Amino acid sequence: MLLFLGAFLITQNFHNQYYYLAAFTVLQYIILSQGWNILGGYTGYVNFGTGAFFGVGAYTSAMIVKTFKIGKSAPFLELPILFIAGGLVAALLGLGLGYLTMRIKGIYFSISTLALAFVTVTIILNIDALGGATGLYIIRPRKIPFFTNYMEFLFLVMVALSIFAVAFARYIENSWIGRGLSAVRDDEDAAECTGVPVLKLKVFATMASSTLMGVAGAAYPYFVTFLEPISTVSLDVGVNSLAMPLIGGTSTWAGPLVGAVLLGIIQQIALVTLSPEYSLLVIGILLVSFVILAPEGIVGLFRKFRASLKK
Amino acid sequence: MSQPLLEVQQVFKNFGGFAALSGVNIYVNPGERLGLIGPNGSGKTTMINCISGLLTPEKGKIIFEGNDITQMTPHHRARAGIMRTFQIPKPFNSMTVVENLCIPLEYAAEHKTSLSVAEEEARKILTLIGIEALGDLKPTGLTQVDMRKMELARSLAGRPKLLILDEVMAGLSGSEVDEILEILFKLNEQGITIIMIEHVMRAVLGFSKRISVLNTGLNIAEGTPDEILNNPEVEKVYLGE
Known part of the structure; x- marks a missing residue:
């Protein structure tokens, strides 16, 4: 709540647009990596296809903007509708993925999520109504009450969504659901035989995960204002949303948060000072070094550090 | 009969x-x-x-x-009261021994308990089996014998018939x-x-x-x-x- 109020005050007094753009990307990755972590971290199913869910959310949202044009008449109502719609469609895709977890595990599951991303790109490329390879232009509402600029409003909404995503992940982690998901991750047979409804929990995890991804995607069209399949349903999105929780630490909600903020900021700096290629390279190098040197992520390192202080 | x-x-x-x-x-x-x-x-x-x-x-x-x-x-069978151990122990490795027992206590035992009650129950069961000292360890640190005792304790936590x-x-x-x-x-x-x-x-x-x-x-x-x-x-x- 305080965070949100703080963010609101910033939008009222601070108007350098670049920082809003950079912050949007970081916030977007907080939502994506929390979403990824519910399935990848808590449940142990590594998803490379975040781009597909993100993209499906983005395209759903863009089509609603284009078809219904509610942005002008009801600008405050429009975004929630977009989020719900984007989340729902992504959740449906997640339901499909959930049933996939019934049949395949481990690396085979991961490869099929990769395939899902490629299939999604191909489908969008070949549907003219979705803009095909040419892409879609989305025009932001020019004016929005209380804000000098639509981007500032969008930033504030993303702050709220990120807070929600973190709170949601934290709630799951600390509830019986989270403990059941850990049991599923550790051993599915033992989980079943101790009364855990494995399939139900896996479907829940994939759907919750993909809903968050879809919601993050739903905000994207108004951010970029031009939607194009290859950069939207991109592997970069998938790799980033996987690298951030892994580097931050997958066992707890703080991991993806730390990872997304840290890597998001580093990437933005690299993007401006070096080049887009370098910003991806940074992620790559960090990911490899963390997987080898600190598999429990930054949060794990921090815990070890605190434990050693106590001794 | x-x-x-x-x-x-x-x-x-x-x-x-x-x-x-x-x-x-x-x-x-x-x-x-x-x-x-x-x-x-x-x-x-x-x-x-x-x-x-x-x-x-x-x-x-x-x-x-x-x-x-x-x-x-x-x-559903576990909830109905059929609990088992595994020939090759299948512990939940990311959890402590007590947390391992909390899974069946929360999911299989007839009464849905709160976590603190479940933890207390778990420690009682560990005492019964004689491994109460291991409660806060991770299974990866256990000997094969203790691991088997933990498996037994975990299946007891499901309140089996x-x-x-x-x-x-x-x-x-x-x-x-x-x-x-x-x-x-x-x-x-x-x-x-x-x-x-x-x-x-x-x-x-x-x-x-x-x-x-x-x-x-x-x-x-x-x-x-x-x-x-x-x-x-x-x-x-x-x-x-």
Whole structure:
């Protein structure tokens, strides 16, 4: 709540647009990596296809903007509708993925999520109504009450969504659901035989995960204002949303948060000072070094550090 | 005569061309201690997997408390009161021993408990098994013996009516076997029906009221421990002719 109020005050007094753009990307990755972590971290199913869910959310949202044009008449109502719609469609895709977890595990599951991303790109490329390879232009509402600029409003909404995503992940982690998901991750047979409804929990995890991804995607069209399949349903999105929780630490909600903020900021700096290629390279190098040197992520390192202080 | 707690009727299970179970019948009465023995590959573990629901038999029926549970999912069977241990322990490695026990306490035990109550219960069960000192360790740090005790404790946490033990004694020393046996007798007195699969003959002969012998997926003998010991068929299977 305080965070949100703080963010609101910033939008009222601070108007350098670049920082809003950079912050949007970081916030977007907080939502994506929390979403990824519910399935990848808590449940142990590594998803490379975040781009597909993100993209499906983005395209759903863009089509609603284009078809219904509610942005002008009801600008405050429009975004929630977009989020719900984007989340729902992504959740449906997640339901499909959930049933996939019934049949395949481990690396085979991961490869099929990769395939899902490629299939999604191909489908969008070949549907003219979705803009095909040419892409879609989305025009932001020019004016929005209380804000000098639509981007500032969008930033504030993303702050709220990120807070929600973190709170949601934290709630799951600390509830019986989270403990059941850990049991599923550790051993599915033992989980079943101790009364855990494995399939139900896996479907829940994939759907919750993909809903968050879809919601993050739903905000994207108004951010970029031009939607194009290859950069939207991109592997970069998938790799980033996987690298951030892994580097931050997958066992707890703080991991993806730390990872997304840290890597998001580093990437933005690299993007401006070096080049887009370098910003991806940074992620790559960090990911490899963390997987080898600190598999429990930054949060794990921090815990070890605190434990050693106590001794 | 009272109805058996569990009845396995003419169960068949194949793995590809290999017939693991070819029409096995087993029953266990409420409060009974049943031993299930047989040479390696005789189908004991397959039988347990069919009872706990990890495998579904091709033919035959499994009846628990008068209900046909052949098609029921394993987690529903666990909630109904069938708990098992695994021959190769399957601990939840990311959790502490206490947290391991909290999973069945929260998911399988009849009353949905809060976490703090579950943790308290878990520690009580650990004390019963005699590994209360290990509560806050991760399973990866446990010895094989403690791991087996943890498996036993975890299956007790599900408040079983029927407890199936798949070689919990393997690798235990003589005094440890006695220790576990004592616990199992106590549990049995409290009304838990137990099926014990075991290669440690001293344990299974001393513990069971009745023993069922499997060989190549078939029932070959059944009776009291004494009858089994003197059964020529069983002797042939174990020692050859």
